[in-house]
Amino acid sequence: MTKKQRQNAEGKKKVVSSGVEEDDVVEKKVYLLTNLGGEAEDLQPREHGNEAQNQSGGGAEDESGGSKEEESEGTSEEDTDDGIELQSKEHIRKELRNMSFEDIMKLQQQVGTKVFNEVAYNRKKCQEVSNKKRLNKNRPMEMSAKKPPSFLRQVIPVKKSTRRDPRFDSLSGEYKPEIFEMTYKFINDLKHREKEIIKRQLKKTKNTSQRKERLQFLLRRLETQEQARQSQEQQRERELQFKNRQRERASRGERPFFLKKCKSKSSTRPPDPQDAVSCHSHILCFYTSFVTS
Incomplete structure (x- = not known):
């Protein structure tokens, strides 16, 4: 080999x-x-x-001792x-x-x-079989320690998500209509464009159609919104003019004139304090002349 x-x-x-x-x-x-x-x-x-x-050797022990030894x-x-x-x-x-x-x-x-x-791995499934049957029917039942949770149990409270409205929140600051109009002025331009588009669509649509009714409703709503906005602007301008007059009177040392809320709402133009003073003087002159005569 x-x-x-x-x-x-x-x-x-x-x-x-x-x-x-x-x-x-x-x-x-x-x-x-x-x-x-x-x-x-x-x-x-x-x-x-x-x-x-061992038990045969120690047979003379007592029964109690034997039982203890066995245990x-x-x-x-x-x-x-x-x-x-x-x-x-x-x-x-x-x-x-x-x-x-x-x-x-x-x-x-x-x-x-x-x-x-x-x-x-010392893995052994211990399956303990519990005998739930009673030996005697007159004996009391063994209630389980695992009680079901009550319906009105105290659970850890979950924080609710707080909804915040910027119109009524202090973080947004005080409402000032002048600033609001300046920041959201582009909305008026968008509404004006929508109004023109709706007018064009109305001309094209037929008279007997639901779409025309819907377009007419939208046009009326835009017109009313525009009218309300214009009236608010006019009212705001009048209030600003009245405040400026009161500041001028205060700077000259004259007594300020405070307008009532009902008059400011009802009248389109707030009354001038000079007119009120002249009217008061005319009434006094007429009263004095009537008394002397």
Whole structure:
């Protein structure tokens, strides 16, 4: 045989030996996982036999002492069983950490996911079956502690979204019609354009159509809005003129004249204070002349 053939044969032997070793490791793990509870079960009959010998040797003890010993022995047996199971599980987990992922997958397929999860991850579904039936019908019912929440329960209050109207909000400042007219003057231009467009559409539409009635309604509304705006502007101009006159009178040292609200609303032009003074003087002259005569 040549050197190459010898090297290939040795490599094949190593691969076969490594595969056999991996299979042996997996089989050991399977055996440990499946026979976890076997060790604890084997220990129980041995301990029971020792208990029987101890009880036969000490048969002269009282019944109360015997019952106490049985309870203590039962608790000790449970503790030893739990300790053995924990030790075996910890030992398996340590070995699983050093294993490759491929070996762990093989072991999981051979044992089963349920047993593997119970041992490796300590995952066990505890399904406690509660017997809700009463032993005697005359006994009171056991009410559950999980009470349903009341309808009028106190919930964490959610902040309401406050709606803000800029017309009545203090943050917007005081309403001044002069500034308002200056800022929104472009709206009047838009309305004037709309009015012209509606007039053109009215000429094109037929007399017996609902669209014409709608256009006429829109035209009337725009005209009334324009008339109201013009009347408001005229009233504002008159009020400004009256205020300017009162300022001039106050600067000259004359007594100011205060106009009533009813007169300011009813009259188109507020009365001049000079006219009121002249009328008052005429009345006084007429009264004095009548008295002297």
